[in-house]
Amino acid sequence: MNTSHKSGRRPGGARAAAQRAAPAAGKPYVIAAARIQQVQQVLGEILQWQYPADAVLSRWLRAHPKLGARDRGELADAVFDVLRNLRRYRQFAQSGEGPASRRLAILGAATVFNDEMMRAALTGQEHEWLSRVRRIDPASLPRSVRESLPDWLDERLGQLEDADSLIHALNQPAPLDIRVNPLKAERDAMLATLREGAAARFDPQPTPYSPWGIRLRGRPPVNRWPMFENGEIEVQDEGSQLLAALVAPRRGEMVIDYCAGAGGKTLLLGALMRSTGRLYAFDVSAARLARAKPRFARSGLSNIVPVAISADNDQRVRRLQGKAHRVLVDAPCSGLGTLRRNPDLKWRQHPEALAELLQVQARILQQASRCVAPGGRLVYATCSVLPQENEQQVQAFLAAHPEFSLLDAGKLIQDRCENLTSMGACLALRPDRHGMDGFFAAAMQRAKPAACLAPESKKEA
Numbered sequence: 001m002n003t004s005h006k007s008g009r010r011p012g013g014a015r016a017a018a019q020r021a022a023p024a025a026g027k028p029y030v031i032a033a034a035r036i037q038q039v040q041q042v043l044g045e046i047l048q049w050q051y052p053a054d055a056v057l058s059r060w061l062r063a064h065p066k067l068g069a070r071d072r073g074e075l076a077d078a079v080f081d082v083l084r085n086l087r088r089y090r091q092f093a094q095s096g097e098g099p100a101s102r103r104l105a106i107l108g109a110a111t112v113f114n115d116e117m118m119r120a121a122l123t124g125q126e127h128e129w130l131s132r133v134r135r136i137d138p139a140s141l142p143r144s145v146r147e148s149l150p151d152w153l154d155e156r157l158g159q160l161e162d163a164d165s166l167i168h169a170l171n172q173p174a175p176l177d178i179r180v181n182p183l184k185a186e187r188d189a190m191l192a193t194l195r196e197g198a199a200a201r202f203d204p205q206p207t208p209y210s211p212w213g214i215r216l217r218g219r220p221p222v223n224r225w226p227m228f229e230n231g232e233i234e235v236q237d238e239g240s241q242l243l244a245a246l247v248a249p250r251r252g253e254m255v256i257d258y259c260a261g262a263g264g265k266t267l268l269l270g271a272l273m274r275s276t277g278r279l280y281a282f283d284v285s286a287a288r289l290a291r292a293k294p295r296f297a298r299s300g301l302s303n304i305v306p307v308a309i310s311a312d313n314d315q316r317v318r319r320l321q322g323k324a325h326r327v328l329v330d331a332p333c334s335g336l337g338t339l340r341r342n343p344d345l346k347w348r349q350h351p352e353a354l355a356e357l358l359q360v361q362a363r364i365l366q367q368a369s370r371c372v373a374p375g376g377r378l379v380y381a382t383c384s385v386l387p388q389e390n391e392q393q394v395q396a397f398l399a400a401h402p403e404f405s406l407l408d409a410g411k412l413i414q415d416r417c418e419n420l421t422s423m424g425a426c427l428a429l430r431p432d433r434h435g436m437d438g439f440f441a442a443a444m445q446r447a448k449p450a451a452c453l454a455p456e457s458k459k460e461a
Contacts, residue, residue: 032113032121035071038064039078040105046079046344053083053344073219078108084171084343087148088141096129106130147171152351153336156386162432166385169432174340176202177237177436178222179212183271183300185232187212199225208435209420210241212268231298236264239337239383239429239439243328244268245416246409246427246441247379252277253325258368259283260306263292265330270301280320281306317367324371326379331361333382333389337438340431358388365397369404374448378404381441385430390440394426398444407443 046056057079061072082089082104093103103126110118110130119127138146144154147167157167180187187206191214194204202220207213215238216222227233249255249269257266260281270279279301283289286308296304307316334354335345365380372378380397382389398404410423420434427441 032109032117035074035078035112036102036105036109036121038075039082039108040099040101042075042079043082043104043108044101046083049344049348052342052348053080054342069221074112076219078105078112080173080343081111082108083347084173085148086343086347087150088138088145089148091141091145092133092136095133097125103129107133110134143167149346153346153349157336160385160387165432166430166438169430170336170339170385170438171343172340172431174237174431174437176216176218176220176222176235177207177241178214178216178233179207179210179236179241179268180214181232181234181267181271181299182212183275184230185227187214190214190227190233193227207238207241209417210238210245211416213238213241229298231295231300234264234267234295234299236268237338237341237439238436239434240265240330240437241268242413242417242420242427242429242439243330243379243381243441244272245413246381246443247326247328247377248412248416249273249277249279249326254278254280254320254323254373255326256280256282256320256324256328256368256371258327258329258371259331259364260292261285261288261330263289263295265328266292266304267295267299267301269328270299270304273303275301275303277303278305279303280324282309282317283307284309284311312363312367317371320371322370322373324373325376327368327372327376328379328381329365329368330381330383331364331389331393333357333361333384334386335383337383337385337429337440340437354386354388358393361389361393362396365393366400369397369401369446372404372446374446376446377407378444378446379441380444381427381439383437383439385428385438385440390428390442391426394442394444403447404444405447407445409441409443412443 042060046053089104089107093100096103144151157163180190191204202216202218205215207215222228222235243265249272251274260266260283266281281304289306289308334349369378406425408425409427429436429439
């Protein structure tokens with residue numbers, strides 16, 4: 001490959017020096033060397049743990065608009081590989097020479113580029129070090145190092161059933177789940193459209209449990225697809241989709257999505273209501289609701305009422321006391337069920353923060369329950385796999401509120417999700433068993449008041 005400039009002068013700068021040192025490598029060398037440097041820069045910002053990794057990466061990419069789609073994909077893959085395996089990689093990076101941050105970046109880039117490109121981009125010592133750490137058998141390492149967990153989280157997850165299987169699954173990259181908007185599209189027709197067009201290379205397949213979901217491989221630019229822009233599809237993990245089946249809203253009802261966030265579940269609830277009735281999207285963050293409004297507009301729904309509420313003693317919440325047919329509480333949680341997509345959460349969460357979250361969850365569940373009408377349904381959900389956030393929260397709530405009783409979630413969801421069998425009273429979804437993020441959900445019903453005595457009975461009494 002000819003790397004000379006039109007001026008006839010040899011290229012200047014560090015990149016040119018690198019090219020002169022390995023002329024046979026040419027452009028592939030430049031790409032790998034540049035990517036290692038970029039990964040190192042991005043990790044330098046992420047590992048300060050001030051902001052979520054995806055937010056830091058997005059901000060960095062906006063500051064470097066000349067990077068193409070392939071460049072961005074390679075960078076993201078390498079960065080998230082490091083975050084997924086951070087503890088193990090840091091142990092490996094203790095050996096070798098030079099900055100440890102560069103060795104972390106090298107390990108991430110090595111999952112993206114082949115050995116030939118990596119050899120050309122590294123010094124002889126760096127390549128020798130990489131070859132040596134690659135020969136280490138992960139099975140010889142303690143689980144907390146092998147799967148890169150902080151000790152406290154390894155201990156918590158290790159108490160769960162089939163812990164090794166769950167932990168390993170949580171440490172793998174996740175596919176991308178989208179879903180159709182039932183108000184605008186049918187899944188089979190959408191699958192046919194995707195398979196006939198440019199999206200076919202992402203191998204679109206129906207999700208195994210959700211009747212609305214489609215699973216894609218790789219990093220498809222979904223937000224640039226016309227069916228996304230016109231509101232026919234939305235990005236939403238399959239587990240999150242199943243929450244709507246558990247809420248099971250009906251036409252004309254009053255429904256509250258108590259922690260609406262970005263609005264993904266709100267949209268599906270509204271579509272299942274066929275844009276009838278009234279669907280309140282509550283959230284304590286007006287900014288989050290503002291970001292959801294374009295999604296609401298694309299969806300074609302007219303029954304959504306976004307409301308920013310205060311954390312305590314909100315007037316709107318009090319006015320709706322005992323009026324809602326269905327209330328969904330997708331509570332703030334540790335997010336540990338989403339480690340496949342958010343591996344930085346392993347390092348940004350702490351036991352102290354978890355203890356505070358448990359108090360917040362209990363308070364929100366208590367507040368939301370007041371809005372449930374007699375005979376209405378309350379659904380509590382998290383994207384966590386920890387019993388403290390899930391079963392134990394529900395048990396504590398039911399003990400304090402005898403007017404609510406636990407429904408059989410498996411039976412409630414069976415009509416729409418035929419393949420989801422042997423689930424039990426609560427939904428407990430796991431990546432190793434169900435191929436989706438870790439989700440938990442419990443459905444509870446508020447009792448109707450006892451029937452009044454008939455007039456004759458009153459006289460007899």
